[in-house]
Amino acid sequence: MNAKPLPEGFRLLPGYFDRAGQEALLAAIRKVVAAAPLFTPVMPRTGRPFSVRMSNCGPLGWVSDREGYRYQAHHPETGEPWPPMPGQLDDLWAMVVPNQPPAQACLINYYGPGARMGLHQDRDERDFSAPVVSVSLGATAIFRLGGTSRQAPTRSFRLSSGDVLVLGGEARLAFHGIDRILPGTSTLLKDDGRINLTLRRVG
Ligand code: SIN
Numbered sequence: 179m180n181a182k183p184l185p186e187g188f189r190l191l192p193g194y195f196d197r198a199g200q201e202a203l204l205a206a207i208r209k210v211v212a213a214a215p216l217f218t219p220v221m222p223r224t225g226r227p228f229s230v231r232m233s234n235c236g237p238l239g240w241v242s243d244r245e246g247y248r249y250q251a252h253h254p255e256t257g258e259p260w261p262p263m264p265g266q267l268d269d270l271w272a273m274v275v276p277n278q279p280p281a282q283a284c285l286i287n288y289y290g291p292g293a294r295m296g297l298h299q300d301r302d303e304r305d306f307s308a309p310v311v312s313v314s315l316g317a318t319a320i321f322r323l324g325g326t327s328r329q330a331p332t333r334s335f336r337l338s339s340g341d342v343l344v345l346g347g348e349a350r351l352a353f354h355g356i357d358r359i360l361p362g363t364s365t366l367l368k369d370d371g372r373i374n375l376t377l378r379r380v381g
């Protein structure tokens with residue numbers, strides 16, 4: 179039982195994209211990744227590789243390497259500008275974040291077998307007034323949500339293909355992560371693959 183109310187600004191929109199919408203979005207992301215290949219980011223200082231692979235689309239992309247975390251306008255390996263944001267993602271942003279400027283960055287996280295994402299805050303943006311909006315495609319994930327301090331209690335949710343998650347308001351700086359991917363739950367991507375798309379304004 180989770181007695182504590184969810185933070186204001188946390189919204190889970192299950193099944194926002196239906197199957198046809200998921201397939202169309204996946205096709206658009208495959209085109210992005212053909213131009214801007216997935217790369218393996220490493221942790222600042224230690225150089226330890228992430229278990230997820232990443233790419234980006236839109237004007238800015240989030241990268242992590244030994245120098246730190248940052249946004250930049252080009253792919254770290256090809257040096258090319260990130261491909262444009264697919265129209266479906268601009269439409270999603272306009273629907274969920276009305277009357278605001280468009281998203282500036284879409285991080286593409288690819289989870290293969292065994293990949294996870296440790297508890298963290300999204301705080302490399304200059305401006306936290308816009309929410310973070312994310313889309314899940316493929317295998318179901320166990321998502322963990324905490325509070326704005328690392329010590330705060332956490333709870334977990336399942337994120338399934340087509341679900342949209344919004345972290346705004348009080349939840350904008352909430353710690354969150356992916357504990358694990360549930361095997362055998364993807365009919366969209368092979369080998370229990372999962373893609374998460376995270377839309378943000380950088381400021
Ligand atoms: C992230 O917080 O960067 C990823 C969240 C997710 O994969 O759902």
Ligand code: FE2
Binds near residue numbers: 298
């Ligand atoms: Fe995050």
